[in-house]
Amino acid sequence: MRSTYPTWFYLPAGVVYGVFFLVPTVAAFYFSLTRWSLFEIEFIGLENFVTFFKEPMLLKSFANTFIFAIVTSGLKVVIGFLLALFLTSRIIARGFLRSVIFFPVLVSTIGVGVTFEVLLDPFDGLVNTALSGIGVQGPGWLTDPNLALLSVALVDVWKGLGLATLIYIAGIVAIPAEYLEAARVDGANASQVLRHVIIPLARPATASVITLSLIGGLRSFDLIWAMTGGGPGFASEVVASAIFKEYQAGFYGLSTAGNVVLFLVVAIIVFPLYRWLNRKEVQQ
Structure with a gap:
């Protein structure tokens, strides 16, 4: 008879997972079907969801969410990969440069948001002041409706780029040297090695960067709130x-329904994408 002793080692992790994920998730689904406050709960079925999808800002907020997630994820993948290639080559002060790239990841998101809100001020901000010094009139980075979302997205890329680069560095360093040497012996030049060896074998790193960046982009709130407040x-x-504004207004059940919708959207997008990115066959 097989011993159940090793199974007990899973118990602490299972308890933590249940208390901090399963219980809150089930509770959120329940409270999304109610009109609740600190003192009373009234079950109202799907009314919160119907109201949430009738909100005038909802369609715009969904579009902005997808734009923000796609832009930030795409830039982190491309720039992170290029930086990882540079930081895994034979360069001087490679360790120092890696630390510099990773430093923004360690800084508080709210701190970054407040700092860049000051730097991007259209009148007194350092960015526009520097541009005016060379005869260029800087735009309203956070006050122009056409630039606000993109400006925040670029700041998010700056802050999260270090993690993407670190993941790519780990993926590139893990590629067996024999593969690179074999490609060079076969006469492959640098671009061919990059295309046929490094990029395919760095696929797990790419999957991780895309998944983490996409989840972060779809759930993004703190940086946007600190810099523009949604404006x-x-x-x-x-x-x-949009969910947070509903909560501020005292519509707790409605905001909970919004959280459930966001959870389902992230799950529906990320899980199939992650499985597709991690399929075993490497397409050539």
Whole structure:
């Protein structure tokens, strides 16, 4: 008879997972079907979801959320991969440069948001002041509806780029040297080695970067809230900030329903994408 002794080692992790994930998730699904406050709960079925999808800002916030997630994920993949290639080559002060690239990841997101809100001020900000010094009139980075979301997205890329680069560095370093040497012996040049060896074998790193960046982009709230508050108007409004505004207004059941919708959207997008990115066959 097989011993159940090793199974007990899973118990602490299972308890933590249940208490901090399963219980809150089930509770959120329940409270999304109610009109609740600190003192009373009234079951109202799907009314919160119907109201949530009738909100005028919802369509705009969903569009902004997807734009933000795609832009930030795409830039982190491309720039992170290029930086990883550079930081795994034979360069001087490679360790120092890796630390510099990773440093923004360690900084508080709210701190980054407040700092860049000051730097990007259209009148007194350092960025526009520097541009005016060379005769260029800087735009309203956070006040122009056409630029606000993109400006926040670029700041998010700056902050999260270090993690993407670190993952790519780990993926590139893990490639067996024999593969690179064999490619060079066969006469492959640098671009061919990159295309046929490094990029395919760095696929797990790419999958991790895309997945983490996409989840972070779809759930983004703190940086956007610190820099624009969802404005001007609804120009940089995302689903998470729209949910928070409902909570501020005292519509707790409605905001909980919004959280459930966001959870389902992230799950529906990320899980199939992650499985596709991690399939065993490497397409050539």
